[in-house]
Structure formats: structure tokens, C-alpha cells
Amino acid sequence: MRVILAQPRGFCAGVVRAIEIVDRALVKHGAPVYVRHEIVHNRHVVDTLRDKGARFVEELDEVPADAVTIFSAHGVARSVEREAQARQLHAIDATCPLVIKVHNQGRQYAASGRIVILIGHAGHPEVVGTMGQIPGRVILVQNEAEVAQLDLAADTPLAYVTQTTLSVDDTRGIIAALERRFHDLVGPDTRDICYATQNRQSAVRELATQVDVLLVIGAPNSSNSNRLREIGTESGVPSFLIADGSELDPAWVRDAAVVGITAGASAPEAMVEDVLAALRRLGPVEVSTMTGREETAQFRLPAELAGVTVA
The missing domain is CATH 3.40.1010.20 (4-hydroxy-3-methylbut-2-enyl diphosphate reductase, catalytic domain)
Incomplete structure (x- = not known):
């Protein structure tokens, strides 16, 4: 055969960074450290980190007061960040920098008075987090059929952003459908997609x-x-x-x-x-x-973990 x-x-650079954040936090702070949601979607990765002392939770009310808490690579809503601050949790953000870029783009569009269309999958942690990071009205669109069902005037000021785990090919048809329906639409360059x-x-x-x-x-x-x-x-x-x-x-x-x-x-x-x-x-x-593209991207770690060495 x-x-x-x-x-x-x-592994992509965002996943490497997220796993390294958990590893370094365990070295610096000792076990346990708490991780809200799976740090990345892989059972073997999660089990390995759990064996080292990471504890995975779905909500912050499962985390003891003052505990070290890591937000997963998928990102979280502003409400989660505020809850962590109110409870005085030691929060470390492992959100992928490319996801953070989407959050920033969405906020900029919202600040300019546009309704934001988020192209993504309902219920995905990244989508939940992104919708909770952008103020104002955010509408989730999953396919071209949902574009046709949008109850918005053709001249409505709109902007779109996308879930990072979708590709240019995944989103091209949806973006084209938005462009056909709406006359005042802006969005990021396709090179900004993961x-x-x-x-x-x-x-x-x-x-x-x-x-x-x-x-x-x-x-x-x-x-x-x-x-x-x-x-x-x-x-x-x-x-x-x-x-x-x-x-x-x-x-x-x-x-x-x-x-x-x-x-x-x-x-x-x-x-x-x-x-x-x-x-x-x-x-x-x-x-x-096979012959293919070599990826060399590396993302900077949070400053508090930059000098920590993992054995």
C-alpha cells in the first residue's frame, strides 16, 4: 500500500500557541489550572493536558475563586471576560490571534454604524465568542439560503466577518450572495481569512x-x-x-x-x-x-509566560 x-x-500556529500557554501556565503556577472549554478540539490533546493538571470546564462558575483560568483558542464573549474579572480570576487568554483579528474587525464595523453579518456555524465556540465580542446587531449566516431570508433593506449598511475555520472557498458563495442583495456592504480582504x-x-x-x-x-x-x-x-x-x-x-x-x-x-x-x-x-x-506549502507562522505568547521553560 x-x-x-x-x-x-x-497543528497550526494558533493551536501550538494555545497548548503552549497551558503547558507554561502549569509550570509557572502549578496544578491545577482551569481551562474554559476544550483548549482545542482534540481529545488526545485535552487528555494529555488533563494528565498534567489542567481541568476543563464549560462555565466559569465551575472555577474556584482566584484560580488561574485560561480561555480557549476559540475565544470568548465579553461577558465571560467581565465575569472572570468580577470574580478576580487570574485569566490568561489563549484566543488565536487570527480570531482576535476578527473580533477587532467586527468592532470597527459596528462602531461605524454597520450591522455585522457573521459567516459561520451556529453553536461553534468561536462563533459564540465572536458574537459576544461585537457590540450592536450581529446576524449569523450559515449558507446562501439564509442570505436570501435576511429581512433587511437592500441599502442597509452592512459588513461581514467570518469564522476563521472557514476558508475562502467555503465563504465565497455566501459573500457573493450578500453582494448581490446589498448595495452598502464591506468586508475584510480574503487574505485575512485563516x-x-x-x-x-x-x-x-x-x-x-x-x-x-x-x-x-x-x-x-x-x-x-x-x-x-x-x-x-x-x-x-x-x-x-x-x-x-x-x-x-x-x-x-x-x-x-x-x-x-x-x-x-x-x-x-x-x-x-x-x-x-x-x-x-x-x-x-x-x-x-506531497509537495506543499511550508508554514512558518509563529504567534507571540502572553508576556507573563514568555520566559517560562517547559521541560
Whole structure:
């Protein structure tokens, strides 16, 4: 069996930063530190950090007074920030800088008197946080059909921002539908959409032309991982989302000469190796990596953790 690994795949800079924040906070402050929501959407990452002393909660009322509390990479609403301050929690913000950029853009649009359209998925933690960061009216739009249903005049001053785990390709049709309906619409340059999401999706589209089956490594609640699987399916390739090698069904690859593997932005490379090990248990495997974009982005850590060393 030939296996081709997507390039790029796996951790993005925002995920690396968020995990490092938890690791360094544990070194500096000792266990436990509390993390509101999963730091990133990956069970293996969460379990590893939990073993080190991180405690994951959904709401701040689960956190003891004065405790170190970390906001996940997805970001939180202003109301959560105010609650942490009122309770005098030692809050550390692990929100991805690209998510913060969306928050800032949305606030600027709202301050100029525009209604903000947020393109994203209902209930996703990033969407919940973004809607809670932008003052004034924010309307969530998930698809082109919802654009058609907007009860707004054609000359309404509007602006749009997007969930970062959507790509240019994901949002292009929705933006075009908004532009057709509304005459006073502004939005960020498409280059502002998360580079990692776009890069991973572009790599999967190319990989799908070379393989018989696609395995996407990631969590079922990971938006970007699910989208990678969907792209494989849309490309006509049987595609499966799995967390690790234990979830591999041998029947999926029994008749495949070439298997493609990618990983969502919150999936560690160790899980790629775990899936490769599962494939090797089925027979000989020849592994290669496709030519792709090299990512060099690094995001600065919070100042209080910059000098902390993790063993």
C-alpha cells in the first residue's frame, strides 16, 4: 500500500500557541489550572493536558475563586471576560490571534454604524465568542439560503466577518450572495481569512486527485477536520474522519492502492503516526509526503509566560 501524507497538515500556529500557554501556565503556577472549554478540539490533546493538571470546564462558575483560568483558542464573549474579572480570576487568554483579528474587525464595523453579518456555524465556540465580542446587531449566516431570508433593506449598511475555520472557498458563495442583495456592504480582504484553514483545504483537494481513499485525522467536533473530510467526499474520494489508529476500519483500505492522510489543525502529528502504525499492521506500507506549502507562522505568547521553560 502507498500512503501519501498531505502537506501542510496538523497543528497550526494558533493551536501550538494555545497548548503552549497551558503547558507554561502549569509550570509557572502549578496544578491545577482551569481551562474554559476544550483548549482545542482534540481529545488526545485535552487528555494529555488533563494528565498534567489542567481541568476543563464549560462555565466559569465551575472555577474556584482566584484560580488561574485560561480561555480557549476559540475565544470568548465579553461577558465571560467581565465575569472572570468580577470574580478576580487570574485569566490568561489563549484566543488565536487570527480570531482576535476578527473580533477587532467586527468592532470597527459596528462602531461605524454597520450591522455585522457573521459567516459561520451556529453553536461553534468561536462563533459564540465572536458574537459576544461585537457590540450592536450581529446576524449569523450559515449558507446562501439564509442570505436570501435576511429581512433587511437592500441599502442597509452592512459588513461581514467570518469564522476563521472557514476558508475562502467555503465563504465565497455566501459573500457573493450578500453582494448581490446589498448595495452598502464591506468586508475584510480574503487574505485575512485563516491561512491554515485555506492551506489544509487546498492540500486535500490536490491530494484527492492522487489517492483511492482519504483518512482525515481529527475530532468529530472539530469544524476544520470535518470540512477536510467533506472536501474529500466532494472530490469523489471515499473519505473518513478518525481520531486515531484504533478507529481505522480495515475494510476502508482493503482495495486501495493509494491512501491519503491529512490531519485537522488541532490534531497532533503523533496521531498521524498512530494511524500509520495501524495501516502497517495490515501489510507493508510505503509512505511519502506531497509537495506543499511550508508554514512558518509563529504567534507571540502572553508576556507573563514568555520566559517560562517547559521541560
